[in-house]
Amino acid sequence: MPVKKVNLNDKFNQFRDYWNPKIVGELNDQLVKVAKFKDEFVMHRHENEDEMFLVIEGTLLMELDNETLEIHPGEFVIIPRKTNHKPKAIGEVKVLLFEPATTLNTGNTENEFTVKNLKNI
């Protein structure tokens, strides 16, 4: 496989749907994903996976059990496994996600947001 660079804006321009992460890289059994968020997701937790959200554009609110973090471009948050969290977007938010290949987007819940087969873009 040739080594290729990835341009995040190119990747974000390839899709318009929300809460549907796309795979843009893989390393050490971890996936690098991009996603667009709008409005709010569902509260959920991942039993075995820590999850990192790096904000590229927009403002992400991350609701936890006892507080809400406000995450701006150039900022990230790592949500440890077994931690309830609910992402909410102010407007449209573009994020870069790092998480194990086994991570289901809705964690311990399954609902209309659940995406089981992520696309590579």
Place this chain on the structure above:
Amino acid sequence: MPVKKVNLNDKFNQFRDYWNPKIVGELNDQLVKVAKFKDEFVMHRHENEDEMFLVIEGTLLMELDNETLEIHPGEFVIIPRKTNHKPKAIGEVKVLLFEPATTLNTGNTENEFTVKNLKNI
């Protein structure tokens, strides 16, 4: 441990040395690091670890055996294990690194650039 957000600029403002990655996050046995690069590093490879370089500021040249990639802010490259690579900076470059906790910065070589005990900042 409370969940905290991390601001990349705050982290970059905490150090001035080059080629000395600092740990800013950990998840799933992977480390998130920030580093400043200037001039050029040494050609090396990691036998067991893939390594991701996301450019935050400046232009990074990544020399491979047969080509050189030019990586700008908002772009990343994943260097697969066993792949020779030599990062070179045009001016000062700020990067976010994502790699396993076991990764030594100089890979299969040890020299004046080698840093064995990374600081958490």
